[in-house]
Amino acid sequence: MKNLFQRVSQAPTRPPSAAGGPKTFDVADLYRGPIDAGEPVDTATGLDEKLRQAYFWIVNHAIISPHYDIEYNTTPPQRYQIGDSKAVVTLPTGQSYSSFVLLPLLNFAVRRRCLLVGGPGRGKTASAVLMGLLAGYPLDEVHRAIQHGQPQMTISDLLGNPLPADLIGAQSMSDIRISWRKWLGMRVKIIDEYNRIPTRTQSALLTVLADNYAEILDHTYECPEAAWYLTANDDAGGGTYAVIEALRDRIDVTVHALHFNSRFVRDLLVRVEEGLRPEQVMPQRLVFTVAEMDAMKNAIRQVTLPAPLRRRLEFFASQFELCELGGAQIEYRTKDTVKLAGADFATLSAQETGRDRLRDLGTQTRNGVSVRALMSALEFAKALAWFRGNASVELDDLRNVLPFVLHDKLEPNHEAPFFDAPGNGIYRVDRVSWLRLLFDSACAEYDRLQLDTADPVAALQEELAQGLDGVSENEARARIVRIERLMAEQARGAKLYGHVYDDVLALKYMHQRYTNYLSWLQWSS
Amino acid sequence: MVELTGEPRVRGAFAAVLEERRDRFNAAFAQARHDNPRLDAHAFSDHLSLRVAPIVNAVAEVFPEQVIDTGAAVYDLSLEMLRADLLNRPEIALIFTDLLPKLVHPLAREPRRVVAAVVNAALQIGTRGASPTKRWISAVGAAAQLDPSLDDLLGFGQVAAWRAGLAHYREGALKVAPSLDPSLVALAVDASAADAAQCLARLPSDSAARTAHVAQMLERLTVDRWHAPGSPQQPEARTMIRARIGAFRGFGGVFQRPPTVSTSENRLFATDGSDTWQISVDAFGSTFHRVGPMPAWPGMGAFTLDRDGTVWRGRERQRIEVLADARSWASTDDTLAVTLSSTHHVFVIGHTRG
Numbered sequence: 114m115k116n117l118f119q120r121v122s123q124a125p126t127r128p129p130s131a132a133g134g135p136k137t138f139d140v141a142d143l144y145r146g147p148i149d150a151g152e153p154v155d156t157a158t159g160l161d162e163k164l165r166q167a168y169f170w171i172v173n174h175a176i177i178s179p180h181y182d183i184e185y186n187t188t189p190p191q192r193y194q195i196g197d198s199k200a201v202v203t204l205p206t207g208q209s210y211s212s213f214v215l216l217p218l219l220n221f222a223v224r225r226r227c228l229l230v231g232g233p234g235r236g237k238t239a240s241a242v243l244m245g246l247l248a249g250y251p252l253d254e255v256h257r258a259i260q261h262g263q264p265q266m267t268i269s270d271l272l273g274n275p276l277p278a279d280l281i282g283a284q285s286m287s288d289i290r291i292s293w294r295k296w297l298g299m300r301v302k303i304i305d306e307y308n309r310i311p312t313r314t315q316s317a318l319l320t321v322l323a324d325n326y327a328e329i330l331d332h333t334y335e336c337p338e339a340a341w342y343l344t345a346n347d348d349a350g351g352g353t354y355a356v357i358e359a360l361r362d363r364i365d366v367t368v369h370a371l372h373f374n375s376r377f378v379r380d381l382l383v384r385v386e387e388g389l390r391p392e393q394v395m396p397q398r399l400v401f402t403v404a405e406m407d408a409m410k411n412a413i414r415q416v417t418l419p420a421p422l423r424r425r426l427e428f429f430a431s432q433f434e435l436c437e438l439g440g441a442q443i444e445y446r447t448k449d450t451v452k453l454a455g456a457d458f459a460t461l462s463a464q465e466t467g468r469d470r471l472r473d474l475g476t477q478t479r480n481g482v483s484v485r486a487l488m489s490a491l492e493f494a495k496a497l498a499w500f501r502g503n504a505s506v507e508l509d510d511l512r513n514v515l516p517f518v519l520h521d522k523l524e525p526n527h528e529a530p531f532f533d534a535p536g537n538g539i540y541r542v543d544r545v546s547w548l549r550l551l552f553d554s555a556c557a558e559y560d561r562l563q564l565d566t567a568d569p570v571a572a573l574q575e576e577l578a579q580g581l582d583g584v585s586e587n588e589a590r591a592r593i594v595r596i597e598r599l600m601a602e603q604a605r606g607a608k609l610y611g612h613v614y615d616d617v618l619a620l621k622y623m624h625q626r627y628t629n630y631l632s633w634l635q636w637s638s
Numbered sequence: 639m640v641e642l643t644g645e646p647r648v649r650g651a652f653a654a655v656l657e658e659r660r661d662r663f664n665a666a667f668a669q670a671r672h673d674n675p676r677l678d679a680h681a682f683s684d685h686l687s688l689r690v691a692p693i694v695n696a697v698a699e700v701f702p703e704q705v706i707d708t709g710a711a712v713y714d715l716s717l718e719m720l721r722a723d724l725l726n727r728p729e730i731a732l733i734f735t736d737l738l739p740k741l742v743h744p745l746a747r748e749p750r751r752v753v754a755a756v757v758n759a760a761l762q763i764g765t766r767g768a769s770p771t772k773r774w775i776s777a778v779g780a781a782a783q784l785d786p787s788l789d790d791l792l793g794f795g796q797v798a799a800w801r802a803g804l805a806h807y808r809e810g811a812l813k814v815a816p817s818l819d820p821s822l823v824a825l826a827v828d829a830s831a832a833d834a835a836q837c838l839a840r841l842p843s844d845s846a847a848r849t850a851h852v853a854q855m856l857e858r859l860t861v862d863r864w865h866a867p868g869s870p871q872q873p874e875a876r877t878m879i880r881a882r883i884g885a886f887r888g889f890g891g892v893f894q895r896p897p898t899v900s901t902s903e904n905r906l907f908a909t910d911g912s913d914t915w916q917i918s919v920d921a922f923g924s925t926f927h928r929v930g931p932m933p934a935w936p937g938m939g940a941f942t943l944d945r946d947g948t949v950w951r952g953r954e955r956q957r958i959e960v961l962a963d964a965r966s967w968a969s970t971d972d973t974l975a976v977t978l979s980s981t982h983h984v985f986v987i988g989h990t991r992g
Contacts, residue, residue, distance in 0.1 A: 135905045136916050136927055140796045140810025146758030147722045148715055150751050174669070387668035394666060397750075 149398045160409045161502055164222060167247060167399045168500075171214050175243055175391040176236050177380050180371045181209040182545075183513045185501075208501075216368040216517050217244055217342065219496040221301070221401075222409050225489065226322060226341040226363055228307075228521070231370025233346055238305055240370075241342035242392055245301040248340075249400045252393060255303070258296035262309035264353050268317045271310075272297065272327045273334075286331045293334045297327055300339045300406065307343040307360075309353040319360045365489040367520035369545065416495040417505040421565055426490065426511060428564065429555040431615035432474040433523065434481030438464055444618065448480050459528050468608045470530045474554055475611045477531050477547075479524040486522040490515055508556075516548035523548065569599055570616045577623055581630050589627050589634065596624045651698030652691040655709030663713055670721055682720050689734035690716060696739055701746035711749035719757065729764035729771045733757055740779040744788045755792055763802050766923060770802040777801075780834035781825055786818075793818050797826035803923025812860050820852035827859065828868045863972045864990035866921040877941075877949055877956040877989040883917070883924040884908065886982040892926050893982045898966035899975040902933030906968060906975045908984055919973065919986050939969025941987065943976060951989055961985060 144150060172178055184190075185207035193202045213229075213236075220227035221244045229237040238259070245255035260271060273293040283289045296302060302321075304310075310318065321327050322341060327334045343364065345356075383389060401409070438461050439451045451458050458479055470476050493514040498506040525532075525540075525547065532541050540547035559565070573596060581589075600620050603613060648656060656663065671677045690712050698705040719725050733756050738745065744752045756778065763771045777798040781791060793814045800811035815823050821838055828837045842848045858865050864880055885891025893910040899917075900907045906917040907929065915926040942950045947962035949955065960978075961967075967976040974987040 135903045135907075135933075136806075136929055138806040138810065138918070138927075140800070140807040140814060143759050143762060143796050143799050143804070143807060144755035144792065146761050147724065148718055148754040148757045150754035150758070383668075383672045387665060387672070388661070389665050389669055389672075391669075394662065394669070 149396075160405060160412060161499055163399070163401070163405075164218060164409070164500055165502075168210070168214060168218050170396060170399055171218070171240075171243055172211055175395070176214055176240055177373065177377050178211045178213045178236070178371060179374050179377060180211045180213065181205060182212050182371075183210040183215060185209050185509055185513075211371075212517060213240065213368055213371055215497075215500070216366055216493075216514075217241070219493055219500060219514075220244075220342070220366055221247060221340045222406075222500070223413055223492050223496045224300070224338050224340045224406070224410060225365040225492065226343070228364045228367045229342060229344045229370055230367060231346070235370030235373070237344040237370050238303070239392060241301075241303045241305075241344065243395065244340060244342060245299070245303065246392060246395045247399060247401055248299075248301045248406070249402065250299065250301065255301070258299050259303045259305050260296060262304060262306040262353075264309060264311060266310050266314050268314055268329070271314055271317055272321070272329055275330055289330055289332070291329050291332045291334070293327065297321065297334055297336050300337055300403070302339045302341045304341070304343045306345060308345045308356050312354055312357060315354070315357050315360050319357065319363065322360065323363050361521055362483070362485065364521060365485075366493060366514075366517045368517055413492070413496050413499045416499045416503070418491065418495065419505055422506055422508060422511060424564065424568065424571060425508070425556055425559055426487070427615075428559045428612055429515075429552055430482040430487060432551075432555055432611040433478045435475055435609065435611040435614040436461060437468075437609055443614075443621075446614070448478075452480070458526070462526065463528070468610060471534065472558075473610060474551055474558075476529040477526055477551065479526045480522075482519065483522060486519055490518045493518055512549065512552055515552050516545040519548050520544055523551075570619055573599070573623055574619065577626060581626075584630070586631065586634050589631050593624060593627045593631070596620050596627070600624075647687045648691050650691065650695040651702070651705045652686075652694035652709055655694060655706055655713070656686075658706060659710055659713070666714070666717055670717055674721065677720060681725055682716070685716055685720070685725050685734075686713070689731070693734065693738045693745070696742050697746050700742050704746040704749075708746055708749040712745075712753055715750065715753045715757070724757075724761070727761070727764065728768065729760040730757060732771065732775050733760050737775045737779050740782045741791075743785065744782070744791060748788060752788065755795070759795055759799060763799055763804060766803040766925075770923070774798050774802040777825060777834075781822055783834070784819070784821060784825075786822060790818055790822060794822045794826055797823065801827050801922050804925060805920045805923050806918035806925045806927065808863075808918065808920055812856065815856055816853070820848045823852045823856065824867075827855065862990055863920045864988040877951055877954065877987060879958060879960075879985055880921070880988040881919060881924060881986040882983040883919060883986060884926070884982055884984040891982060896965065896979055896982050897977050897984060898932075899968040899977055899984060900933050900966070901939060901968040901970055901975075904939070904970045906970060906973065907933055908975070908977070910982075917975065917984065921988075921990075924986070939974070940971050940989075941969040941974035943967040943969075943974065949974060949987055958987070961987075 184203060184205040186203075186205055187207040190203045190206050193204075194200065195202055217227050217229065217240050229240060231237055242252070242255050242259075245258070246252060250258070260266075271294065273291050275289045275291055279289040304318065307315075307318070317327070321336060325336045325338070327336065434447045434449065436448045436451050436458075437446055439448060439456075440446045448458070451461055462476060468476075490511070494506045494511045497510045497514055498504075501510070503510075525544065527541050531537055540550065564571075573592070576592065584592075600617065603617055603620070606613060609617075667679075667682070671679070690709075694705060694709045694712060697708045701708075716725070719730060724730050737756055738753065741752055741756075760771055760775065763774050774795070778791070778795050781794045781798075786794065796807065797811045797815050797818070800807045815826070818826075821841065824841055825834055825837055828840075842851050855867050859867070884893055884897060887894050892915060893908070894912055895910045897908040897910045900909075906919070908915050908917055908926075909932040914929050914932045916929045918925045918927070940951055943961060943964055944950070945963065946957070947959050947964075948957045949961070961976050963978070965977045965979045967974060969975070972988060976985040976987065977983075978985070
């Protein structure tokens with residue numbers, strides 16, 4: 114059993130507060146202590162701690178990533194401004210994390226699709242390999258299963274081959290057996306340099322990545338649910354082939370491999386001198402069984418998202434889809450309409466609508482937030498909350514995952530006035546910080562509008578969510594009147610911003626539901 | 639760095655294991671020393687040659703096909719112990735010299751589980767002192783001679799640990815015991831036998847009778863916290879001081895100041911004003927576990943104490959002079975705890991039938 118590098122912390126990685134009252138003792142604890150017996154973890158209580166142990170082992174021993182860019186604070190942090198550019202450095206007061214290690218680990222927990230981007234030698238593939246080891250695969254098997262993108266890669270290279278003997282003797286397609294590639298059956302899938310794969314092979318990859326099955330000659334192979342890791346040296350279309358949009362859209366989270374801090378050359382020196390390769394000696398106690406992986410995903414699903422937090426996410430997402438001059442009918446006034454028509458977005462978005470183009474967050478993007486991106490955001494926010502030992506998502510969890518989820522989903526409109534404002538040019542380059550600022554700005558606007566305390570549209574939605582069973586004709590008419598009044602108030606408002614646009618469409622939807630319900634009531638009576 | 643190359647003082651099968659896994663073992667040791675430059679390489683080398691090699695060689699004689707896995711697992715765990723600064727602990731030395739050589743069969747099957755379990759157990763029992771640790775190691779070694787399954791052997795170890803004085807495992811051990819072979823149960827709890835052979839010889843030879851005998855023993859243990867199988871028979875039921883526990887921290891005890899006691903949910907607590915402990919106590923020993931704040935309510939137990947030291951249990955009474963003018967007292971269903979102003983001890987009073 115490989116069980117080296119045993120610097121897995123014996124102390125809880127997030128110590129619980131001391132509890133009072135009588136203790137109860139489990140006689141099984143006799144055999145627990147400083148020496149790890151490699152027992153399976155209690156899937157009801159111990160998996161988040163195990164994942165944290167994995168995180169700390171990776172950052173302390175495997176991936177030298179001394180960056181704490183996912184910050185949490187328990188008390189106001191110290192802030193410093195350094196250099197002529199007034200670069201702000203904060204010293205977080207809560208347990209903070211390195212996105213380059215944490216996000217792939219959360220992706221492992223929720224089994225989604227993670228893109229690791231950055232220059233060569235930054236540990237992208239090594240990080241993905243560690244995830245394969247966490248899933249319990251031997252190192253050589255993980256290495257063999259890596260699909261290395263290259264310009265000659267064929268669908269057969271990727272998926273498998275029909276058996277030659279069957280090809281000669283077969284009377285029908287069903288007689289041909291397929292030798293499927295082994296990686297298709299693995300729970301961790303690694304595609305190295307995916308932007309060097311030819312377009313046709315990318316399409317085959319898309320089927321596996323999106324629909325979880327592979328197809329050759331009318332034969333299909335159902336893949337198990339897996340955590341995907343794709344790597345790219347250049348995220349901005351600098352690969353050999355352009356990544357097809359559908360494939361790019363399936364990526365749930367994008368993580369930057371940050372630079373190597375030269376203050377840590379000593380660690381490299383030890384590895385060189387001692388011939389150390391951490392991936393060869395991951396502690397066995399960190400390996401997750403299939404049952405544990407399933408339990409972990411289920412536990413993450415149980416994490417709650419408080420309604421006020423959900424409203425903030427809704428408000429944020431509502432900022433970006435509206436393009437007031439993108440269509441005539443209200444439903445079609447979107448950036449998506451403009452894109453489908455092939456119209457010039459820059460021209461349309463620059464036309465005067467009377468909105469404050471600096472304050473309007475919608476001007477900063479060329480598209481809106483997709484359903485897939487929202488689902489990814491919810492899943493990763495829950496995963497982060499669970500990783501931190503919490504039963505419900507906090508605002509900072511959402512704030513910390515959104516930039517990585519939306520990294521390739523929300524396209525910046527660099528012609529927007531925001532980017533020309535003094536000091537904002539940096540956000541043309543630093544997309545993670547720009548996305549975080551977008552969310553912070555949306556939250557500030559949400560607070561200014563006092564939507565936490567007065568949100569009549571949300572109240573109407575809540576009413577409708579209770580169901581229509583038993584709602585009387587008079588009550589339905591009263592609700593319709595309330596909707597119409599609210600719509601009139603919206604119409605009296607000065608400008609059409611993204612969140613107003615979504616409110617208007619939601620009111621129209623509710624009005625239609627009650628109208629149909631009234632018709633049914635009258636027919637049935 | 640120290641090259642672990644199967645040098646001449648390591649002989650036999652373990653030398654072959656070191657040779658086979660040399661690169662990996664050296665890398666692991668290098669990483670360990672990188673993390674802690676003060677790691678004692680020579681102590682580790684001695685541990686491997688003097689303690690680990692005989693164990694691995696013993697496994698090789700019986701299960702040659704398991705020797706690589708066993709050797710690697712014991713090496714890895716030994717390195718963990720070195721990191722945790724445990725190799726110089728007397729109980730660890732005893733585990734390697736007196737117990738593991740007797741566990742060849744379970745070691746070959748599940749080396750990591752076996753070594754980790756007995757090491758962790760010995761570290762816990764070691765807090766009670768050298769004598770209970772030796773007794774537990776001897777008992778587990780004797781039980782291994784009966785060739786039980788590993789699960790049964792570990793279950794036996796749990797019952798034996800309770801018998802060795804880890805009173806907080808009483809309830810758990812009593813739940814485990816009925817699932818064990820009656821001979822193992824008797825071996826674990828009989829206080830009077832000089833050795834395992836004598837203990838087993840005293841059991842009924844008939845299987846059904848032996849099962850009934852042990853079931854009766856367990857039933858008595860369950861209902862009577864102060865019963866110790868094999869101890870001299872009491873002529874009659876008695877309420878008496880069973881233990882004086884706690885003591886002054888400066889003399890190796892628990893309390894900084896004379897403590898007071900309390901109960902909550904039928905459990906005993908003691909505080910010295912700075913810290914609070916939950917007390918677990920029975921015929922085999924006592925343990926203290928630090929807890930949060932002292933429970934504020936006394937609870938209602940089976941005993942009461944008068945100012946003159948009279949202990950009441952229902953209508954029965956027993957005067958115990960030393961308990962007069964008690965500073966505090968608290969009672970559970972079967973135990974009375976009393977403290978005095980003049981001592982750091984907690985007096986534990988219990989009743990057992992004859």
